Amino acid sequence: MREIELIERSLGDFFTPSILKIAIIPFLVTLGIMIIIFMGVADYSLSSLDQVIIQVQNGEEFTLDPNAPFYYVWAVNILTFLLHYSITAWLAGFLLFTVGTFFILFFSIFTTLIIIGFLTPMIIETLRKKHYPEVKLKGHGSLVSPILVALKSLFVMMFLFILFIPFYFIPFVNIIAFNLPIYYFFHKLLNFDVTSTMLSSSEYKEIYRSQKNLFRFRTLLLYFVSMIPFITLFSTVFYVVYLSNGYFLELKKISQNRLEV
Incomplete structure (x- = not known):
């Protein structure tokens, strides 16, 4: 099956009533969590930081609310330091944009991937x-496997973020340096979520040896889709459908090859 045909099949599956009902769950849960967090930080929003920036640039004194959250104090202290020096003042806007973008992007991806982990078996069985009624599923892993994979992927992602710091200030290169760690996390969690549900360890290794670049391309394509603001809130189920169809086709090839032998 050509890739475009696989995408068409996956889209057709996604827009069926049974899958759309599942897709509503991560959308509502993630949206609810984001609203709660937004309400919690509303008193210390970017408008407050803008006021601090104006006061520092004008040489005015300002005092921090002793009850302010730690993240607000941290942000103000860094911005104040940068704004006192003209050579680093431009970094203030960069930090605000980068940190804000990172938080929204990573939070939406991380939350929906965690939620979808509980729904993947339902999607794959559907x-x-x-x-593929003739295909038998042989999932691998244990109850703690997803936690271990998530922690390992998170650690590697944070390490990559630190490693790539020198590249963040190089135009165009910083786009790759910023997104590569997040893509690594995205690929690892999404790929493990699907494969651990439907493939045995030996089946996964067999497919991975010959098709790892193909599935990396697919998760990279899905990551680009997730760059569209807020689309991850309701499209994660499609990601699972798309990857699952791909692995089902490879699993059918393995079964047919075994029969021929």
Whole structure:
């Protein structure tokens, strides 16, 4: 099956009533969490930081609210330091934009990937009954495996963020340096979520040896889609559908090859 046909099949599966019902769950849960967080930090929003920036630039004195959250105090202290020196003042805007973008992007991806982990077995079983009734699923891993994979991926992602710091200030290169760690985290969690549900360890290794670049391309394509603001809130189920269809086709090839032998 050509890639465009796989995408068309996955889109057709996604827009069925059974899958759309599942897609509503991560959307509502993630949206609810984001609203709660927004309400919690509303008193110390970017407008407050803008006022601090204006006061520092005008040489005015300002005092921090002793009850201010730690993240607000941290942000103000860094911005104040940078704004006192003309050579680093331009970094203030860069930090605000970068940190804000990172938080919204990573939070939406991280939250929806965690939620979708509980829904993946339902999605895969629905696809199996519809297109691949002859395929037997042999998931691998344990109850703690997703936690270990998530922690390991998070650690590597943070290490990459620190490693790439020198590249953040180089135009165009910083785009790759900023997104590569997040893509690594995205790929690891999404790929493990699907493969651990439907493939045995030996089946995964067999497919990974010959098709790892193909599935990296697919997760990279999905990551680009997730760059569209807030689309991850309701499109994560499609990610699972798309990858699952891809792995189902590879699993069918393995089964057919075994029968021929």
